[in-house]
Amino acid sequence: MNLAKYTQEKPKVSSVVFSRDSHTIASVSSESAIIIWDLRQILTLEPLISGCNWVRDYLQTNLEMEESDRINICPLAHR
Known part of the structure; x- marks a missing residue:
């Protein structure tokens, strides 16, 4: 699980996609960094x-x- 990513500059989220089962979220930053989030784990x-x-x-x-x-x-x- 990734809750935060530290960088010198603050990139902006350019896209967010939910999986079909709504358990996973993928976000893409303006720096093209992709982060996969486990929503079930975050919510608990x-x-x-x-x-x-x-x-x-x-x-x-x-x-x-x-x-x-x-x-x-x-x-x-x-x-």
Whole structure:
């Protein structure tokens, strides 16, 4: 499952296609990057836990944040 793709510039989504069974989505960016999404898996995510997991590296490595802020902003990212 791919929730995000980091690039220096923000490409725009130029096309989105759903599979016939509605379980898969394919998106194409302006840079011609293709991402396949598993919709069933995305829809079963816990938003807070998923969000914390998504920003875990940033929270752990950002030198401008106090240690207490790293833990208090998203305690689930420190499991």
